[in-house]
Amino acid sequence: MEQVTGRIREFNRYYTQRIGVLTDHYLGQRSLGEARLLYELSRDPDVRSVRARLGLDSGYLSRLLRALERQDLITLERHPEDGRARIAVFTAAGRAAVSDLDTRSDESVATLVDPLTPDQRRRLADAMDEVQRLLRIAAIEVQPVAAGSAVARSCLHEYAEELSRRFPEGYGPDDLLPASAFAFFLVASDGVAPVGCVGLRVLSPGVGEIKHMWVSPSARRLGVGRRLLASLESSAADLGFTELRLSTHEALPEAIALYQALGYAEIPPYGDDVHGQRFFSLPLFR
């Protein structure tokens, strides 16, 4: 571990120093805060979501917006669906400023990699992808959300889509439990998008049933399922559950393997789930 830490720190020192030089260049005369905000708004004009994403103080953001307005780069309009919120509308000058920022940024990167051969450039991009992919994995966090929330619904939608492709008998939205059925619902997210989910419903006092576990295809074989289950088990134990059960399907061998690896024991069929073919149970201790 120490070796890896040292190498990462060395990389970080080198990279930040190298990139600092670049940053100065592509900003032109604009400040970093303004440039970043301008760029983010150009991709997503919703002020509220940009604020959340960049983690800015509302006062600070408000002043930055005022500065962009004074420069006639944007105007702020009322959000069509929520009168409290604002959306940024770019003026012609604003669009020009964004594209200028874009060009400068492209140019400074091009200057950076110019001495490299095409092959070296490709290797650089590949290595950066690998770094980013691994950092994204490291960023995956499991958190409880409301089963009716937008993020939970989007996970369940993808879950149903996938099962409909994999189950010979098919699977439809009607096979999903209603949000009210869940005692709690967990979503794994990598900080950008959800990459997995799982819910728990009460079967009988002290007995919970694991339902609708899903891992995004882009995040398979990275330990997301394992972490979702670990989190679910510990939350369930805290809530006083003493046993977890689940039913799964022959068409999901990776799920079956995971349950077996985590100590779930196969049990006789229970319940009336039409898709249930294999059944498992795990005792919980506090």
Added chain:
Amino acid sequence: MEQVTGRIREFNRYYTQRIGVLTDHYLGQRSLGEARLLYELSRDPDVRSVRARLGLDSGYLSRLLRALERQDLITLERHPEDGRARIAVFTAAGRAAVSDLDTRSDESVATLVDPLTPDQRRRLADAMDEVQRLLRIAAIEVQPVAAGSAVARSCLHEYAEELSRRFPEGYGPDDLLPASAFAFFLVASDGVAPVGCVGLRVLSPGVGEIKHMWVSPSARRLGVGRRLLASLESSAADLGFTELRLSTHEALPEAIALYQALGYAEIPPYGDDVHGQRFFSLPLFR
């Protein structure tokens, strides 16, 4: 190229955002400027060289140093060889502060990679090494230096060392030309250390001789030799030379291949270099 640029920008956005979060943590209550300076001084107490490396304003640096002195972390002493310059001497508290910074930094990196498996961590470190290696290659610059300068001498020293290993007849420091023999001398550097060199001496009016071309083993096969020669050729042409010559040795097949690939034509022996076995020439045009 556009694709690669976009991927690099995407990486940069993600990385800087991710790392910003880390930075807050390991600083403790110290400001970024102070912490960075403290760290740099702990590796190299020479104020002058740290100032050059970090590119700081002298007034700003002076104030930062005063702050570190006030906190009893360092004392400033006169540089033993230059009464104008200062070196930082760490107090016990200063050494403790550096090691504290070090520990925090290690910890925050460890927290970052904690969710990864050991294999994933190794892959992360490897990918970071690749990124850094390629960025370092991209940073290589060829610049003229005085043939008697410290950097030129250190290149020539390594050059002689290597030839003494590769030439059956041996090679010693006495085989090197004196600094005064060169019309000009070029060094390739990656921003950290020199990675190659080449010198030109005058054979006769309009005819220059390429001497002592060397590429550091750590930078072979990266196009450094090619760039050194391109730079030398254009400088020589600017100075009015119309022909370049060189002698090389059978024990250096990679050099011979490079000269041939760049259009140097083999010519009959000339001069009296005891190590000369193969001879090449290139006409120059302005």
Added chain:
DNA sequence: GAAAGTATCTGACTAAAGTCAGGTAATCTC
């Protein structure tokens, strides 16, 4: 329809980070 919550704005403030001009002492160059 009242209460609670949300999205933004405003004013007042702070610390960090840096710039610039001018000064002193030491050293280098001729």
Added chain:
DNA sequence: GAGATTACCTGACTTTAGTCAGATACTTTC
């Protein structure tokens, strides 16, 4: 040994990047 250069210092200043405490208008929840 004069003049230029270098390394650093000091004072005065600016910009950036925030924080915090309320105020206001709108929306959601009960």
